[in-house]
Every structure is written in structure tokens, then in C-alpha cells.
Amino acid sequence: MEKERKPKNIFVQGPISPEKIANSIANHASKTDIGGHSIFLGQIRADQKQEGKVIAIDYTAYEEMALEKAFEIREAIFAKYPLTCMHIYHSLGEIKVGEICLFVFTSSKHRKAAMQACDESVERIKAELPIWGKEILDTEGNVWKVNT
Structure with a gap:
């Protein structure tokens, strides 16, 4: 019987730490059917x-809708590519210049599927998730960020 997949909370309050990224990678060492990982880090x-000048971005989201959409994207990517694992984390709150705000991690038996799935996931996340970033400027002003 196939296990039912449910939406996972992709949100992290504040920046995504190097420790979280390293632990996520380390946790896959025991999964010996994986031959390739692809990682995207948005900074x-x-x-x-x-x-x-931008000194930080303050991220907000329509969380319930964003989690549902992230789940839909994840399911579509799993249906399209032969993945072993996929993880998505996106920051909420104020993230300073140089800090990580998006972490997408895909794993597969072969590198090409992992790389293509990661790339497509990032593009869809940026285009489809109801997440907004307000750029905080060094002049005490703010500008709403437009994803490109």
C-alpha cells in the first residue's frame, strides 16, 4: 500500500541556517539508492x-494557500521525474543580505533527474507560490520585490 503524501510545512522563520542545510545533506548518507543530489540556495x-541599497527582504505569505501550492508542485515534480527525495524550505520574516531564504534539495538515482527536477521546482516556486518580499533599503525605505 502506497503511503499518502500530505502537505509539509516548508516555512522557516528567519534565514535558513548552514547547519540546517548540512544536516539535510548528512541525513541522506544512509539512503544508498541515491546517486545524485541537486541543491538550489537562494541568497x-x-x-x-x-x-x-537593499539590506534585507521581509518575506510574508498566504501560508495555507502557499503550502497547498507547494504540495501540488511537489506532487507534479515527483510524477514527472524519478526522484527519491525532495525538500523545499522558504524563509519568512526578515532575511539580511548574504543569508539564505530558499533551499530546494532533490535526490535521485541519477544526476540528470535531480538537476532537472530542482531547476523546475525553483522556477515554479518563484512563479506560483503566494509569497511576497518587501525589500528593506538602507535609506529607511521599502520596495515590494518583483520575482524575475
Whole structure:
């Protein structure tokens, strides 16, 4: 009997720590049917805007809807690619320049499936999840971020 998959909480309050990333990688060492992993780490950039320089992004989300959409994306990616594992974590709250705000980790028997699944997942997360980022500027102003 196949186990029923349920939406997982993808949200992390604050930045995604290097320890969380390292532990996630280490936890897969016992899964000996995996031959390749692909990891995407989204980091906050110090973009220069007309109004000032970005020093942080404050992320908010329509959490219930975002979790449902993330679940739909995850299920579609699992149906399309022969994955062993897939993990998605997205920050909420204020994330400073240089900190990690998105962590997508896919694993498969072969590298190509892991890489393609990771890439497609990131693109869909950026395009489809109801998550908003307000860029905090060094001039005490704020600008709503537009995903590109």
C-alpha cells in the first residue's frame, strides 16, 4: 500500500541556517539508492535601487494557500521525474543580505533527474507560490520585490 503524501510545512522563520542545510545533506548518507543530489540556495542580494541599497527582504505569505501550492508542485515534480527525495524550505520574516531564504534539495538515482527536477521546482516556486518580499533599503525605505 502506497503511503499518502500530505502537505509539509516548508516555512522557516528567519534565514535558513548552514547547519540546517548540512544536516539535510548528512541525513541522506544512509539512503544508498541515491546517486545524485541537486541543491538550489537562494541568497539575498545587495541590489542597488533608485531609492537605496537593499539590506534585507521581509518575506510574508498566504501560508495555507502557499503550502497547498507547494504540495501540488511537489506532487507534479515527483510524477514527472524519478526522484527519491525532495525538500523545499522558504524563509519568512526578515532575511539580511548574504543569508539564505530558499533551499530546494532533490535526490535521485541519477544526476540528470535531480538537476532537472530542482531547476523546475525553483522556477515554479518563484512563479506560483503566494509569497511576497518587501525589500528593506538602507535609506529607511521599502520596495515590494518583483520575482524575475
